[in-house]
Amino acid sequence: MDKYIGTVLGGRYEILEVLGVGGMAIVYKAYCRVLNRYVAIKMLKEEFVQDNEFRRRFYNESQAVAKLSHNNIVAIYDVVHSDGLDYIVMELIDGITLKEFLQKKGHLSWQETVFFAEQIARALEHAHSRGIIHQDIKPHNIMLLRDGTAKVTDFGIARLESNQETRVMQEAIGSVHYIAPEQAKGSPIDARVDIYSLGVVMYEMLTGKLPFEGDSAVAIVMQHINSVPLMPSEIVPGIPKGMDEIVMHAMSPNASKRYPTAQALYNDLERIKQNPNAVFTYTQHDTRGSGPMLDETRAISYQHGAKAEQPAPRRDERRASDRQDADGDYAPRRPRKKKQRSPVALAAAVVAVIAVVAIVAGVLLLSGGGSERVEVPSFIGQNIDDVLAAQETDYADFTLVEKAERVYDPDYNEGDIIDQDPESGRMVAVGTRIELTVCGPEEEQDQGYTLIDFSDMELDQVVRLLTQNGLENAYSTVEEASDTIDEGRVIRSEPGAGTTVTADDTITLYVSTGPEQTTVGVPDVRGMTLERARSMLESYGLSVGQVRNEENDQTAGQVFRQSVSPDTQVEAGTSVDLYVSTGPSQQEPTPGTSSETGGETGNETGGETGGETDPSGDSGASGSSTGTALVPVNLPDSSSCHVRIYLGTQLLYEHTFSPAGGQQNIEVTGPAGDQMLDIYIGSEKTSNIYTFN
Secondary structure, three states, rough: OOOOOOOOEEOEEEEEEEEEOOOOOEEEEEEEEEOEEEEEEEEEEHHHOOOHHHHHHHHHHHHHHHOOOOOOOOOOEEEEEOOOOEEEEEOOOEEEEEEHHHHHOOOOOHHHHHHHHHHHHHOOOOOOOOOOOOOOOHHHHHEEEOOOOEOOOOOOOOOHOOOOOHHHOOOOOOHHHHOOOOHHHHOOOOOHHHHHHHHHHHHHHHHOOOOOOOOOHHHHHHHHOOOOOOHHHHHHHOOOOHHHHHHHHHHHOHHHHOOOOOOHHHHHHHHHHHOOOOOEEEEEHHHOOOOOOHHOOOOOOOOOOOOHHHHOOOOOOOOOEEEEEOHHHOOOOOOOOOOOHHHHHHHHHHHHHHHHHHHHHHHHHHHHHOOOOEEHHHHHHEEHHHHOOOOOOOOOOOEEEEEEOOOOOOOOOEEEEEEEEOOOOOOOOOOOOEEEEEEHHHHHHHEEEEEEHHHHHHHHHHHHHHHHOOOOOEEEEEEEOOOOOOOEEEEEOOOOOEEEOOOOOOOEEEEEEOOOOOOEEOOOOOOOHHHHHHHHHHOOOOEEEEEEEEOOOOOEEEEEOOOOOOOEEOEEEEEEEEEOOOOOOOOOOOOOOOOOEEEEEEEEOOOOOOOOOOOOOOOOOOOOOOOEEEEEEEEEEOOEEEEEEEEEOEEEEEEEEOOOOOEEEEEEEOOOEEEEEEEEEOOOOEEEEEEOO
C-alpha cells in the first residue's frame, strides 16, 4: 500500500486513495479537514523531490498556474512546498477523461466535437492571456463532467521538466501523438503549440483515430513534420467541409499558418456551429489539405537498411502485402514473432536502437536528408502544376512545396513560379525541402477579412483579432451608453458581421460606457406650495428629499429655499431638500385678536394689528367669525410622524407625534363655515371638507 495513504499532510489534507500515477507525479484523493470537502492532490515522485532546482521550478510555476480561474480549467486550491514534500491541491473532478469517453464511443459527431472543442479553446485562451502554455494538450488531460462540462487539467506541468529535449522519448507512448512540429524539433515555441495539439484532439474526436501512427516515437514525430493525414471526412463521411478546414488549419505544421490564437479557433467553431455549410479559405494556404499538396512531402522510412529518402506510398497505392480490415481500412501485416531474448539483452537493444534513431532523426532534421548532395535547379518562370507533376521523375531528389500564399507579380502569368528557397545553384542534401512562391491573380491579392459578430466581446479581444488580420490601422472606436452591454465591451461594429473588409476600409467599433447617466437642470420651485414644488421636481425626474419648516417672511406654506440651486445640472433621480415657510416670526397678539391655532405649533391668523387681511384670502376682512373643526387623523406605526394641516396656503396646525400610531382627533381653528383642508401625514396628502362652527 502507498505509504501516504492514511496520513494527513500539513495537518489538513487526509490522503484517502491513489487516483492515478503519471510519469512525474502521483494523484491522490484527499479530504480537507478545514473546508470539509474532497480534493485531489498531485504529489511529485520521490526521484524528482531530490532535485532542488526541479522543486524550485515546480513550485514557482505551480503558483503561476494557480492564478488561473476559469470554468473549463481544473481549479488549483493550494500549492505546498514544505517538509520535503511538493504537492498541488486541486479540484476533485467527478467524471472521466476525454480519452476514456472516446474509447467507449469510438468517435464523436462533428456537433459533439465542436461542443467540447469550444470549451477547450476557451480554457486555452484564458491561460494564454496570462502567459501560460499547456504544452501537453491531449484527451488524457481533459476531464468531462456529468453535465458535459470539459475541464483541462495538468496546466503548466509539461513545461517544467528539467530536460525538455528528451521529452519526446520520455513520453513516447502518449504525448508524442499530439506534439507540435516545432515542439518536437526543440525550436522556440509559443501558445500555438497548444492550438496544434487541440487540432489533433479534434481529429481524434471526429474520426476515432490519430492522424499519425508509427512503430517508434521518432517515426511519429517525423510524420508530424513531413506527412499529410487523411481529411477527417475521408474517414468518417458526413463531416462538413468547413470542419475539415478548421481541423487541418489548426494542425498546420507551419506555426505561422496556424490559428494565431485560441479565440480565433473558437470563432470559427462558432461559425460552423451556426452554419454547417460555412467554408473557409484555409485549405489552399496550408501544407495539409486536398489537391496537389497531398503528395508534396514524403515520409521517411525507418526500416533497417532502407534509404531515408524513399517516398511513402500514396493513398491510392496500397501495398499488396497490406491487408484490409472489416471496416475497409488498410493495415500493415504484423511481422512474424522473433525469438525471445533475455530482458537484459532486450533492454540493451532498445536503448541502442533509440540512440541510433535519435541520432539519425537529428541529422535528418538539421540537414534535410541524407549525406549525398545535389544542385538545386531553377524553377523560376515554370508553371507550378508542371513542376509538381514532374516531382517523382525530374525532381525526385527534392521535396517541392508550394508556399501557402500566392503573390501577384505583373511580370509573370498566374501559376508561374516567381521565387524559390533555397535559390538555384546551391548544393543541398537529397530530400531537401524547396519552397516555391507562385504568382496569383491580381484580383485575389487582398481577399480581405470577413467580420464576425463582435457584440459583447471585450474591446482588447476584438482589437487583437483585427490586428492579426492586418487591420490594426483600419478601425476606430466610439463610446456609447448601453443598458445591456457592460462597460468596455463592444456593442456593435460598422460595417456589421458578414462584411468583408480590407486594410483600406474603416471599421467603427462602438464601445459601451455602461448604462446612460442622464442629467437634468434643477427647476426653480421657490415661491411654490410644497405640493406644487413636489410635482414640478418629479416632472423633471427628480425627487423631494427632506422638508424643513422654518419661519420666513415668505407666505406660510410656500417654499422659500431649495438645497440645489436652480439650473444646476444633476443626475436624474437626485433628491432636492425643500425649506417651507411657516410665516413671519410671531408677535404678541394684540387685544381682540385670536391666537388659538388648535395645535402646539400653530401660527396666528392675524398680524400685529387687528385690521390686516387673512393671508389665505379666504376669510375676508379681519373680524370675520371663526370656528373650530375636529379633524380625525390615522397615524402610521412608526417612531415619529409629522402632521400638517393647511387651509389654502395658511398653516393651521403642525405637530410631530412621537411615538406615532393610531387615530388622533385634532382640533383646528379657522373661518366659520365649510372649508377644504389639506392634511399632510409625513409626505402623504389627503384633502377633505370640514365644517367650522
